[in-house]
Amino acid sequence: MMRKRALNRISRPVGFLGVLLGVSVFCVFQYCVALLRLTDQSSGMANKFSALARDKYMDFLILENLYVLLAYLILGVCFAFVLQPFACLLCAKYRFFQGWKRFLPGVIGAFLIHGYFTLRLVETRPYFLDDAKFGYWYYEILNVVPDVAKPVVFGLLFSVLPVAILGYVLVWHWRGWTGARRLIAGAAVLGLSGLIVWKAGLFGGTARGKEMADDGERMNVIVIGSDSLRGDKLGYSGYVPRRKDGLAAGGVSPVIDELAGRSIVLENCYTPIASTLESGTSMMASQYPHKHGFRHMYPNKERVLQTQAETEPIAGVLAQKGYDTAVFGDWCAGYFELMPLGFENVSVSSFDNFKIYMSQAVMMAHFVVPLYFDHPVGYAIFPQLGSFAQFVTPDVVTERVEKRLGNVSKKGKPFFWHVFYSCNHLPYRNPEPYSSMFTDPNYMGPNRNGVDFDIDSFIGGTDLENKWNVLPKKEIQQIRDLYDGCTRQFDDNVGKILAALEKNGLAENTIIVITADHGDNLYEEGVTLGHGLTFNGELHANHVPLVFHVPGMETRRVNEIVRTIDIAPTITKLLDVEQPASWQGRSVAGWIDGSEVPEDRAFYGETGFPFIQFRVNGVERPKLPPMDQMTEIVESFNYQFVLKEEFEGPLVAAKQRCLMTKDWKLICTPSADGGRHFDLFSYAGDGYEKVEPSAGNDAEFSSLRKALESWMDEGIETPAAGIFSGI
Structure with missing residues (x-):
């Protein structure tokens, strides 16, 4: 011994x-x-x-x-x-x-x-x-x-x-080790393994509603979206990335392209406001922002409670019909914590608040945390990591969906789910292989893994237009290439969900909708980066994809304008469920099943929170302070950022508005002196070109202005056919 x-x-x-x-x-x-x-x-x-x-x-x-x-x-x-x-x-x-x-x-x-x-x-x-x-x-x-x-x-x-x-x-x-130490070590390993399995099981989200029960063969619906995904940046829309070698050879969206090839594609869908909380509410409650009340992303508690009381989101409508309703997402879906929109089961990151920002600043400064604790056990030790953008990744979201699909397939209850990713949101950071899939392998600049984003300038100043305008072409191309990688990441996650539907025998009984809350500007003519800030350019920030896959229906493409407020009415019509009278959108289910001929619709839109007030030629825009001066932190409202009451009126009054038909586009920009400046554009085959109001188009200009101002001042939408009825 x-x-x-x-x-x-x-x-x-x-x-x-x-x-x-x-x-x-x-x-x-x-x-x-x-x-x-x-x-x-x-x-x-x-x-x-x-x-x-x-x-x-x-x-x-x-x-x-x-x-x-x-x-x-x-x-x-x-x-x-x-x-x-x-x-x-x-x-x-x-x-x-x-x-x-x-x-x-x-x-x-x-x-x-x-x-x-x-x-x-x-x-x-x-x-x-x-x-x-x-x-x-x-x-x-x-x-x-x-x-x-x-x-x-x-x-x-x-x-x-x-x-x-x-x-x-x-x-x-x-x-x-001795025998006793071996027993202790074995017990420790078993305990740690059990903790990992247990915490992984918790990732399915917290159920807020009743247990699922057996039901008939009603159609399921799953709406899959990515924040800031543009309608013209997918392969089925004709987009081809700069790089086509290696992994990039498949394009930015091979899975969605294949799905679109056996679906109904509505190529011109627009959101009335390009900001997530507001646009998400518009889509789910089928109302314009002035109707549901969210005119910007920093509402106070009273506004949130009032909107919850006065809207009838589609999830709540379908829950009353026996549907299992759930929403899954990462940090961009955090607004569902603030505004559940009728979903009984919410599995998302916490909504932005000041304490989360401070906690994230601390954890990211201590780099050992993201380096060694980005796993289930780490989330058990540091629960706040689940609220941080970098930790609840798209893969985690997809795993939650896959797990719940496995459960719901055994219950037989119809479901209405929304899966919402942050893949395409600024600053376009994503893991390998997506980070370098479409970028120049020799690029070593500041935008290598994401846009070199100065948050201090963004929230503390309004001069980013000047800074972003001076980027050289090499940096702009890098940013666009990063965006393509983001799209491919989203596409791969869509593929996993489609595979899970097939695996669980649900594919032939599930309507699949691919869309987004809004798009993004990517240095096209007249714009730089961002969304919800301006109607300059070709409205890429408001143009979103819309693919309806309805099992058994013929493939077709629709070029007429539709709006995201039309999505909920379309779904309820396809499910043979009556839509609430409060909804302002109109179903396009007849366009999808071929029973109706598509008709021209008018798009009405407004800008969101003015992080940047982009210049408009010939207009002195109203002066608004930067975000950190217009908002405050309300401790009694879970430390949320809230717009100060004195800026509610000036912010809405300073918004740009837009009315677009298949042939015309009119943009209204308020001026500092209280006036309204209008810019008229006519469709020229490959886009809208600015034209001056003249004798040749005076009737069209007057009709468009009357309709736009009626929507702005009275909340009345004039249908496309009615805009020019007097001409």
């Missing part, structure tokens, strides 16, 4: 605590660097909210920084566990690591592991690195490997190697 213990002492010259001491040096260094990073970020921001965080919420920031110490404690123990076998080897072989220097292998090993996992992050989730402000030397190391060899090399390096090392470490410790 004494000899065995002596052998153990010889074979293990460094104890666990000795290695842990060395790892602790690494953890203290990382913690201090994170605090300095957080301080630099805060002091470098000049907007009102950063000052508010420092002045009023310092206690909260301190507590968050103390809470994150748990991550360093867990990391230190895990690192020491992994490094002890190698520390013992070094100390046994090299006399340098004797005496007080025995803790050095723990220090060196911790930094090596950290560097390894950072390289792994570059390959798997590069969007995290931009937030950490890290340099590009990581990319240069990985680029040493030839492209043709990367799959094999990276597979061995980032998948096989860690498994092999972990296996060696476990065997090494197991051989040195």
Whole structure:
């Protein structure tokens, strides 16, 4: 027995605590660097909210920084566990690591592991690195490997190697443990495995409604959308990306293109407002913004409660008919926490509020959190990670949908679901392979993994138009290519949902709708980036895709204008459910089943919150302060950002409005002196061209202006046929 213990002492010259001491040096260094990073970020921001965080919420920031110490404690123990076998080897072989220097292998090993996992992050989730402000030397190391060899090399390096090392470490410790320690270790492994399975099971969302029950063979409906997905940037619309090699050879949307080929495609669908909360409410409640009351993205509590009381969203209508209703999404779908829109089951990230922003700033400054805790166990330890944009990824959303499809297929109850992704939203960050799928492989500029977005300028100033206008063509092309990768990521997730429908025997009884809340501007003529800010250009920010796949119906394409407020009435008509009288949209189900001839419809729209007031020639626009001065944080309303009451009227009065028919477009821009400036455009075959009102088109101009002002001032929509009826 004494000899065995002596052998153990010889074979293990460094104890666990000795290695842990060395790892602790690494953890203290990382913690201090994170605090300095957080301080630099805060002091470098000049907007009102950063000052508010420092002045009023310092206690909260301190507590968050103390809470994150748990991550360093867990990391230190895990690192020491992994490094002890190698520390013992070094100390046994090299006399340098004797005496007080025995803790050095723990220090060196911790930094090596950290560097390894950072390289792994570059390959798997590069969007995290931009937030950490890290340099590009990581990319240069990985680029040493030839492209043709990367799959094999990276597979061995980032998948096989860690498994092999972990296996060696476990065997090494197991051989040195006594029977009691082995029992404890086995119990720990079983407990951890159970925790992982349990937390993964929780990802299905929280049910707010009654249990599903058996039902008949009524059609299911699943509406799948991506925030900021443009109607003209999909393959079926004729779009071809710049790159066509490698993974890009399939185009930006091979799955959706195939689905569109056996569906009804409505090629000219527009949202009345290009801002998520407002447009989502318009689509689900079939009402214009002036009707449902959300005129911007920062409503107060009273407005939210009033809208909830006065609208009749389609999810609520179908729930009353026995449908299971659920919404799934990541951070862009967070508004459903604020405004559930009739859905009984909500599985989304929390809606934007100031405390979430502050907590995210802390967690992202401590880079060990996204690096080592982006998994189910990490979410159990740090639940707030589920509210952060970077952690609830599109893949997580899709997994939730797949799981619930498996459950609902066994129940037989019809369902109405909405799946809403953030894939195409600024700043266009996504993981590999999408991040580089369509971009120039030689590009190494500031927009490598996403738009180099200055949030301080966005919320604290209104001069971004000047900054974005000076981008060189190379940067613009990179941004467009990133957007294409975002679309492909969305397309792949759509493919997984379609496969899950097939797997569960639901494909032949499910209506599938592909759409978006709004589009985005991508440096077309007259515009830069963003949405809901202007009607300059070709209304790309309001143009969304609309594909209706109805099993058994013939494929067709419709060119006439439709609106997102027409989607809910169309679905209820297809399901033979009566639509509420409060809905303002009109069904196009007859266009889909071929029983009606499509007719021209008029599009009416308004801009959203004025983060930027884009210039309009010949108009001095009303002056509005930046976002951080127009809004406030209301603690009693879950720390939501809310527009100050004194800006409600001026904001609405400053909005641009638009009326568009198949032949004409009229844009109204309010001026600083209280007047209204109108720009007239006529359709020229491949777009709308600006024309001056003259004797030749005076009647059309007058009719359009009368209809637009009637909608603006009285909320009355004049149908397309009625606009020119007097001419």
